[in-house]
Amino acid sequence: xxxxxxxxxIASVLTAGIAFMVASLIADGMVHxxxxxxxxxxxxxxxxAGAPAAPAPEQPxxxxxxxxxxxxxxxxxxxxxxxxxxxxxxxxxxVGPNLxxxxxxxxxxxxxxxxxxxxxxxxxxxTYDELNEWLTKPAAYAPGTKMTFAGIPSEKQRADVIAYLRxxxxxxxxxxxxxxxxxxxxxxxAGAPAxxAPAAAPIGPMIAAAQPAEGEKIMQRDCAVCHTLTxxxxxxVGPNLxxxxxxxxxxxxxxxxxxxxxxxxxxxTYDELNEWLTKPSAYAPGTKMTFAGLKKESERAAVIAYLRxxxxxxxxxxxxxxxxxxxxxxxxxxxxxxAPATEGSPAPAK
Ligand code: HEC
Ligand code: HEC
Numbered sequence: 001x002x003x004x005x006x007x008x009x010i011a012s013v014l015t016a017g018i019a020f021m022v023a024s025l026i027a028d029g030m031v032h033x034x035x036x037x038x039x040x041x042x043x044x045x046x047x048x049a050g051a052p053a054a055p056a057p058e059q060p061x062x063x064x065x066x067x068x069x070x071x072x073x074x075x076x077x078x079x080x081x082x083x084x085x086x087x088x089x090x091x092x093x094x095v096g097p098n099l100x101x102x103x104x105x106x107x108x109x110x111x112x113x114x115x116x117x118x119x120x121x122x123x124x125x126x127t128y129d130e131l132n133e134w135l136t137k138p139a140a141y142a143p144g145t146k147m148t149f150a151g152i153p154s155e156k157q158r159a160d161v162i163a164y165l166r167x168x169x170x171x172x173x174x175x176x177x178x179x180x181x182x183x184x185x186x187x188x189x190a191g192a193p194a195x196x197a198p199a200a201a202p203i204g205p206m207i208a209a210a211q212p213a214e215g216e217k218i219m220q221r222d223c224a225v226c227h228t229l230t231x232x233x234x235x236x237v238g239p240n241l242x243x244x245x246x247x248x249x250x251x252x253x254x255x256x257x258x259x260x261x262x263x264x265x266x267x268x269t270y271d272e273l274n275e276w277l278t279k280p281s282a283y284a285p286g287t288k289m290t291f292a293g294l295k296k297e298s299e300r301a302a303v304i305a306y307l308r309x310x311x312x313x314x315x316x317x318x319x320x321x322x323x324x325x326x327x328x329x330x331x332x333x334x335x336x337x338x339a340p341a342t343e344g345s346p347a348p349a350k
Pocket of ligand 1: 077080081082083084085095096097099102106107108109110114116118119142145146147148149152161
């Protein structure tokens with residue numbers, strides 16, 4: 001008798017509910033690919049006052065990543081990038097490749113996806129800074145790319161999105177070293193735990209201030225017995241170290257690495273090298289590198305600053321300890337060559 005009415009009532013409630021869901025999904029920005037034009041993707045235009053609209057950001061993204069909002073990045077990615085990309089592990093390619101695990105993976109990381117020659121020509125893994133450059137303006141980073149997406153002008157939004165991409169992994173990469181104002185306020189060496197514990201404090205600011213020449217001396221003293229450093233140099237007891245920063249763990253083709261080192265995922269970051277060089281056997285228990293470690297943080301920073309130069313295309317320096325408030329965005333880069341180490345002196349032991 002009344003059941004018909006009840007059914008109708010339920011049906012209408014359901015219909016309204018579905019309509020509401022659809023509306024809110026649309027409002028959330030489930031943009032259909034065919035509706036996408038470049039204009040649809042421009043997020044807020046260079047809102048950051050004074051930020052140059054230059055396609056290739058010179059500033060490492062590290063500082064912004066530390067305060068990035070990965071939830072906002074997720075929302076953005078699922079709104080804007082989802083028109084072409086999936087994000088879940090094993091997700092299918094759309095117009096673009098699936099993006100699970102892209103950070104730290106090689107350019108063109110999805111097996112079977114038909115990448116442009118432009119993207120395939122890029123060497124090495126996707127670093128934070130490269131993703132930043134790419135997302136600023138894909139066509140400038142890889143002219144001829146198939147990703148017909150204008151770019152994200154807002155640096156803050158790029159940082160959010162990259163922070164989100166970082167989470168798409170079973171084993172997310174460590175965040176890049178933070179150029180902490182905080183670090184200069186606190187004692188510079190405070191973060192280096194004594195003894196065997198892996199170094200936890202980001203070493204970026206110290207690397208930026210270190211003298212590569214000091215690092216070279218230390219390496220001649222401590223490392224050269226086992227490692228060659230020149231491009232194409234032969235393996236000794238240890239692998240050749242040309243290009244190790246940003247390269248994968250176990251980066252020298254043909255070298256017989258320990259299982260311990262081979263098990264490490266992703267590229268060598270500054271912080272990982274710092275941890276490794278503090279105490280190799282703590283970073284990779286079972287490693288073949290029978291070297292106790294460099295106790296002094298200043299020595300590790302100098303060595304890493306020198307390792308960085310062993311490349312045709314050195315990784316960007318981590319941001320310096322005191323980012324210039326006054327807008328000299330190059331400060332972090334130029335400091336490396338000239339600035340003396342601020343804390344003590346690197347004190348090369350004889
Ligand atoms: C209009 C479609 C489209 C949109 C929108 C789009 N992409 Fe892409 N994306 C592509 C295509 C196509 C490629 C492959 C590019 C090539 O081969 O040159 C790609 C490649 C990439 C890669 C490199 C993947 C790899 O395996 O090396 C990343 C990272 C990426 N996109 C991130 C993003 C992010 C983040 C957004 C949103 C801010 C976005 N894309 C928006 C189509 C798109
Ligand atoms: C007694 C020999 C020895 C000394 C001394 C030594 N290493 Fe090594 N190093 C090795 C070996 C062997 C490996 C490979 C480790 C493995 O497979 O577990 C290695 C690996 C490395 C790696 C990783 C390379 C890669 O391709 O992933 C780096 C970086 C490194 N050493 C840096 C240094 C630095 C810097 C010093 C000096 C402060 C140093 N090593 C001192 C033997 C040595």
